Amino acid sequence: xxxxxxxxxxxxxxxxxxxxxxxxxxxxxxxxxxxxxxxxxxxxxxxxxxxxxxxxxxxxxxxxxxxxxxxxxxxxxxxxxxxxxxxxxxxxxxxxxxxxxxxxxxxxxxxxxxxxxxxxxxxxxxxxxxxxxxxxxxxxxxxxxxxxxxxxxxxxxxxxxxxxxxxxxxxxxxxxxxxxxxxxxxxxxxxxxxxxxxxxxxxxxxxxxxxxxxxxxxxxxxxxxxxxxxxxxxxxxxxxxxxxxxxxxxxxxxxxxxxxxxxxxxxxxxxxxxxxxxxxxxxxxxxxxxxxxxxxxxxxxxxxxxxxxxxxxxxxxxxxxxxxxxxxxxxxxxxxxxxxxxxxxxx
Amino acid sequence: xxxxxxxxxxxxxxxxxxxxxxxxxxxxxxxxxxxxxxxxxxxxxxxxxxxxxxxxxxxxxxxxxxxxxxxxxxxxxxxxxxxxxxxxxxxxxxxxxxxxxxxxxxxxxxxxxxxxxxxxxxxxxxxxxxxxxxxxxxxxxxxxxxxxxxxxxxxxxxxxxxxxxxxxxxxxxxxxxxxxxxxxxxxxxxxxxxxxxxxxxxxxxxxxxxxxxxxxxxxxxxxxxxxxxxxxxxxxxxxxxxxxxxxxxxxxxxxxxxxxxxxxxxxxxxxxxxxxxxxxxxxxxxxxxxxxxxxxxxxxxxxxxxxxxxxxxxxxxxxxxxxxxxxxxxxxxxxxxxxxxxxxxxxxxxxxxxxxx
Numbered sequence: 151x152x153x154x155x156x157x158x159x160x161x162x163x164x165x166x167x168x169x170x171x172x173x174x175x176x177x178x179x180x181x182x183x184x185x186x187x188x189x190x191x192x193x194x195x196x197x198x199x200x201x202x203x204x205x206x207x208x209x210x211x212x213x214x215x216x217x218x219x220x221x222x223x224x225x226x227x228x229x230x231x232x233x234x235x236x237x238x239x240x241x242x243x244x245x246x247x248x249x250x251x252x253x254x255x256x257x258x259x260x261x262x263x264x265x266x267x268x269x270x271x272x273x274x275x276x277x278x279x280x281x282x283x284x285x286x287x288x289x290x291x292x293x294x295x296x297x298x299x300x301x302x303x304x305x306x307x308x309x310x311x312x313x314x315x316x317x318x319x320x321x322x323x324x325x326x327x328x329x330x331x332x333x334x335x336x337x338x339x340x341x342x343x344x345x346x347x348x349x350x351x352x353x354x355x356x357x358x359x360x361x362x363x364x365x366x367x368x369x370x371x372x373x374x375x376x377x378x379x380x381x382x383x384x385x386x387x388x389x390x391x392x393x394x395x396x397x398x399x400x401x402x403x404x405x406x407x408x409x410x411x412x413x414x415x416x417x418x419x420x421x422x423x424x425x426x427x428x429x430x431x432x433x434x435x436x437x438x439x440x441x442x443x444x445x446x447x448x449x450x451x452x453x454x455x456x457x458x459x460x461x462x463x464x465x466x467x468x469x470x471x472x473x474x475x476x477x478x479x480x481x482x483x484x485x486x487x488x489x490x491x492x493x494x495x496x497x
Numbered sequence: 498x499x500x501x502x503x504x505x506x507x508x509x510x511x512x513x514x515x516x517x518x519x520x521x522x523x524x525x526x527x528x529x530x531x532x533x534x535x536x537x538x539x540x541x542x543x544x545x546x547x548x549x550x551x552x553x554x555x556x557x558x559x560x561x562x563x564x565x566x567x568x569x570x571x572x573x574x575x576x577x578x579x580x581x582x583x584x585x586x587x588x589x590x591x592x593x594x595x596x597x598x599x600x601x602x603x604x605x606x607x608x609x610x611x612x613x614x615x616x617x618x619x620x621x622x623x624x625x626x627x628x629x630x631x632x633x634x635x636x637x638x639x640x641x642x643x644x645x646x647x648x649x650x651x652x653x654x655x656x657x658x659x660x661x662x663x664x665x666x667x668x669x670x671x672x673x674x675x676x677x678x679x680x681x682x683x684x685x686x687x688x689x690x691x692x693x694x695x696x697x698x699x700x701x702x703x704x705x706x707x708x709x710x711x712x713x714x715x716x717x718x719x720x721x722x723x724x725x726x727x728x729x730x731x732x733x734x735x736x737x738x739x740x741x742x743x744x745x746x747x748x749x750x751x752x753x754x755x756x757x758x759x760x761x762x763x764x765x766x767x768x769x770x771x772x773x774x775x776x777x778x779x780x781x782x783x784x785x786x787x788x789x790x791x792x793x794x795x796x797x798x799x800x801x802x803x804x805x806x807x808x809x810x811x812x813x814x815x816x817x818x819x820x821x822x823x824x825x826x827x828x829x830x831x832x833x834x835x836x837x838x839x840x841x842x843x844x845x846x847x848x849x850x851x852x853x854x
Contacts, residue, residue: 204692355552356719357551357760357763359763360763360765363765382692382693383765384693385766388765388767388768412767412768412769412770413770422694424767427696427722427767428697428722428723428726429767429768430725430761431768436701438697439698439701440694440695440698441698443664443665443695444692444694
């Protein structure tokens with residue numbers, strides 16, 4: 151079930167709070183800015199969607215969180231407060247990526263499932279060995295027998311038939327859907343509190359996708375996991391999360407409860423995106439494409455990142471300054487001059 | 498010999514492609530995969546047929562055989578050339594294939610790997626023209642005209658593919674396909690590698706080109722919402738066979754094959770209020786692959802019956818014993834309601850109450 155609690159109203163401290171995160175990559179050709187001040191938060195047990203097109207920084211955000219950024223990338227600004235199992239708050243941005251603490255969190259309290267399960271598994275170890283390894287790393291006390299019992303239990307939990315046998319398969323012996331299930335089992339092996347799923351079903355067929363998503367939903371509910379679902383697929387996000395962040399060029403341009411985002415999109419980008427996708431359920435409507443292309447992250451436009459493609463610009467201010475985040479209703483916020491005071495003064 | 502109704506441009510008849518499966522040191526043929534198995538359909542001039550199905554169902558193989566990029570194992574591909582002559586693409590040889598291909602072209606899925614990175618746009622689009630002996634000045638003016646047609650800035654004619662975005666590259670691919678004024682285009686997943694906001698640009702372009710140039714389009718896709726947007730007719734494939742075929746509207750709103758209904762329900766609508774897969778049992782695993790199974794030479798795995806049985810909620814003993822034939826409903830009501838053009842390969846198509854969208 152979707153939890154109706156918006157991010158704002160939740161009384162408890164969030165599980166994760168990212169504030170004004172900026173990442174810079176040094177390339178031979180110059181500096182690239184994939185994240186330009188991203189803020190989001192996830193409550194315990196909450197499902198949050200991060201939506202955007204390629205280059206919007208959604209994957210970069212999760213990589214920054216796990217401190218697995220590419221070699222020449224660095225966090226230049228911002229914090230990522232994570233509340234650990236023990237109850238203390240730590241800023242992931244301040245940790246050494248190779249430190250013991252970070253390794254405990256990465257793949258431990260925060261674990262991740264990827265788009266392409268083939269790359270997550272080693273082809274020379276059995277599924278069993280790899281999941282057992284995860285259990286060993288995060289629970290050194292478990293003996294071989296206990297590890298085996300937990301591997302089989304996990305595989306069974308994610309719906310792999312005949313888990314005693316399949317555990318000893320290699321990842322390439324499993325079908326795409328099975329491999330994705332095995333990867334979910336591996337991600338759950340360490341008993342995480344936050345699961346990051348980066349385009350978890352993009353490589354799968356639609357009928358397999360449906361079952362894998364339902365599995366993620368059930369696991370999230372049963373284990374009270376927080377879910378950070380990264381996707382470009384608006385259909386998937388509509389049904390999987392309760393709260394959505396829409397990203398464009400390294401910034402969150404709109405955020406809100408899923409119904410608000412789909413029923414009442416406020417940012418011109420969100421609204422245009424929704425008008426540009428075909429909906430199986432409505433034939434007659436003509437698609438309205440967003441003209442132009444997503445600008446490259448090494449040549450960021452000045453001002454509002456969307457102004458180069460926006461059809462609802464309020465004036466010159468759009469290309470001069472970055473609009474501030476404005477909260478329109480509880481939990482529904484947008485960064486656009488159409489809703490700020492400045493533009494009213496301006497025009 | 499070549500019977501092709503006057504308004505029909507393409508008719509595929511009993512098309513098959515079997516790939517041998519080799520094993521062991523000597524690479525002996527131990528069996529075969531029936532990637533495409535007895536597929537028949539026809540497309541009328543100026544219309545769009547969607548070939549849909551999940552990976553491995555044979556839709557791309559079928560598309561490639563139409564252009565004779567792959568040799569069929571059996572079957573015919575009747576095609577009406579622009580000179581009015583009807584040829585069987587499957588039976589043509591060498592120069593004849595080249596001749597017929599002047600009128601049919603392909604658009605590929607991946608605009609990154611399908612364009613040679615060392616050729617400027619001019620050469621990329623002009624390549625098919627050059628192959629037909631066009632002179633350079635002629636090529637140049639035609640390329641500029643084509644770039645304009647597909648919405649590219651003709652001043653970019655000397656640029657290389659890396660200077661273009663995914664959507665623009667796909668426009669180059671489309672311009673290239675249109676260079677020789679084909680009458681038939683086979684588009685294999687032309688938008689699935691593109692960004693969401695760019696997909697609509699390409700879909701609208703294809704639709705406009707089709708209307709303006711009177712093109713016939715075979716559109717291969719897995720995304721049903723895209724197919725519904727663009728296609729007049731749809732053929733749904735499963736394990737190398739067509740399991741349902743009909744007018745797009747009828748097929749989407751009143752599916753006759755359980756697999757079609759499954760596909761329709763599995764696709765999540767971009768609307769949180771539309772219920773989605775509420776009664777699915779996700780622990781029910783991926784029984785029965787969409788890919789055709791390997792059939793051993795000795796026939797041990799050659800099971801009779803309907804291929805969809807392992808995933809079908811309505812399967813009966815009849816389904817397990819006897820393979821269904823693609824045909825219209827046989828009861829009077831279903832013929833009145835669905836017409837003779839809506840075909841399904843299901844023994845129970847007249848009894849099932851399947852939910853469309």
